[in-house]
Amino acid sequence: MSSIPEELRYTKDHEWVRESDGPQVVEVGITDYAQGELGDVVFVELPKASVAFKQRDVFGTIEAVKAVSELYSPVAGTILEINKALEQDPALVNRDPYGKGWMVKVKIKDPRELEGLLRADAYAKHVGE
Amino acid sequence: MTTTPETLKRTPLHDVHVALGAKMVPFAGFEMPVTYPSGINSEHRAVREDVGVFDVSHMxxxxxxxxxxxxxxxxxxxxxxxxxxxxxxxxxxxxxxxxxxxxxxxxxxxxxxxxxxxxxxxxxxxxxxxxxxxxxxxxxxxxISDETALLAVQGPKAEALVGQLTSIGVAMVPYYHFAQGKVAGVQCFISRTGYTGEDGFELYCRAADVEKLWHALVGAGRAEPVGLGARDTLRLEAGLPLYGNDIDDTTTPYEAGLAFIVKLEKGAPFTGLEALKHQKLDGVKRRLIGFKVTEPKAIARHDYPVFLDGTQVDVVRSGTVTPTVNAAIGTTYLPADRARAGTKIEIDIRGKMVTAETVKLPFVPHRTKK
Structure with missing residues (x-):
């Protein structure tokens, strides 16, 4: 059983979204389930700050020893900050996917998109747990 | 290979792997452990530095x-x-x-x-x-595939581990030799072979006995269980070919750098002999060679196109990132006159061209007992 915190929102592509620093800013990462499926993360390729994405655009790539996976933007918005710690220690995604393994902070364009994301119970069902 | 879950076979240790928390994946028609909870990097290191055990009963x-x-x-x-x-x-x-x-x-x-x-x-x-x-x-x-189980015990401490579980003098079994006897009370062929570049043994036993053997080998202070993921990174570092990647029914032993297994003069005809005689006379047109990606954050994976002087010459045959040095490595076939160390190639990594440089195989020297 992977960890699926109640307070977060999720996508079917296994990203999580946390509201933080005010209502217009969210933190994004990949779920515990996703890191478990990928295995040891080797690097995370993230966009530069101020780049804008539409919902479901590819905003980055995550490579593990045996697998590579795209990262999909859960909401439309502009990158405010990326987690620079992942440059030195990409395995943070494995060790602490909902904490130190966060990937980007996004200034969201349309807060209503958050309502369309999965709640913890729906995501748990999605991954069969 | 496409298989539905219903048709997948299981090794006799399936439930043991699941109980250990292994991630099970379809491989060659079997449901096999690709990693255990410690992860590929840790399993890989265990084999290079200590000792690991692989269930390869699917062989x-x-x-x-x-x-x-x-x-x-x-x-x-x-x-x-x-x-x-x-x-x-x-x-x-x-x-x-x-x-x-x-x-x-x-x-x-x-x-x-x-x-x-x-x-x-x-x-x-x-x-x-x-x-x-x-x-x-x-x-x-x-x-006898179904009735035969196989555990590979690999790493610098393999001899000490197997040695303490048997009265057979395993230290005296040379590389590519085998002995027959009991290990942990289980009748085995104890073969000094492996697929990691490290010293170690492959233990063949009856399927019904393998669980007893596994529990004698695996545990704290003994061997770490290692999955197919680390088996692949270990064998690629050691430059050992994988069927379906580095060798297949379009490649010959000469092209794959395996001339040492072709004995044209063995005094008996064998299937493929005539073709290989001709190829030896004519010389091969291409050869398998290793490469290292020279750009950071780029992993060249199986099937990515490989370019030489702007023309596609092959695909990545095997490709991964080596857990030990965190470098992206792989193999490909290049025209014979360019298949030497130091050739610059380009690899199309999901639409982005990255540079790589050829190196001689293996990437990591073998430490097998001669």
Missing amino acids: GEFEITGPDRNAFVQRVTCNDVSALSPGQAQYSGILTKDGTFVDDCLVYRFEDKLMMVVNASNIQKDWDHILDQKAGANVRLRD
Whole structure:
């Protein structure tokens, strides 16, 4: 059983979204389930700050020893900050996917998109747990 | 290979892997552990620095008995069976008439029989191919894959671990030799072989006995369980070919840098001999070579296109990131005159061209006991 915190929102592509620093800013990462499926993360390729994405655009790539996976933007918005710690220690995604393994902070364009994301119970069902 | 979950086979240790928290994936028609909770990097390190155990019971085993057994295996493999004494093993190839690989294999010579060990994905194909050549040979062939389990114990501490579980003097078993006896009370063929570049043993036993053997080998202060993921990174670092990637039915042993398994002068005709004689005279047009990606954050994976001087020449055959040095490495076929260390190539990594430089195989020196 992977960890699926109640307070977060999720996508079917296994990203999580946390509201933080005010209502217009969210933190994004990949779920515990996703890191478990990928295995040891080797690097995370993230966009530069101020780049804008539409919902479901590819905003980055995550490579593990045996697998590579795209990262999909859960909401439309502009990158405010990326987690620079992942440059030195990409395995943070494995060790602490909902904490130190966060990937980007996004200034969201349309807060209503958050309502369309999965709640913890729906995501748990999605991954069969 | 496409399989539905219903048709996947399981090794006798399936429930043991699940209980350990292994991630199980379909591989060659089997449900196999790709990693355990400690992860590929940690499992890889355990084998390079300590000792790890792999369940490779999915591998196929054929037993060949009867008066013509040696002549028959001479015919269906390219290495020289007559060079083997009882108690010895050799790496060999099962070839098509064109000299390309049907499979690579190990041949074990016993006093009264031979055993061929083949890739799980090729068991049926190998069996049919070998059976087709049986006409006139007084031999009995038996596919003993299902009743045979196989554990690979690999790493610098493998000898100490296996040695304390058996009265057989395993320290005296040379590389590519084997002994028969009990390990942890389980009757085994104890073979000093492996697929990691490290010293170690492959233990063949009855499927019914393997759980007892596993529990004697695995645990705190003993061996760490290692999955197929680390098996692949370890074998690629060691420059050992994988069927379906580095070798297949379009590539020959000469092209793959495996001339040492082709014995044209062994004094017995074998399937593929004529084609390989010609290829040896003419010289190969391409050769398998290793490469290292020279740009950061780029992993060249299996099937990505490979370019030389702006023209696509091949694809990445095997490609991964080595857990030990965190560098992206791989193999590809290049035109023979360019297949040497220091050639610059380009690899199309999902639409982005990155540079790589060829290096001689292996990437990591072997530490097997000679």
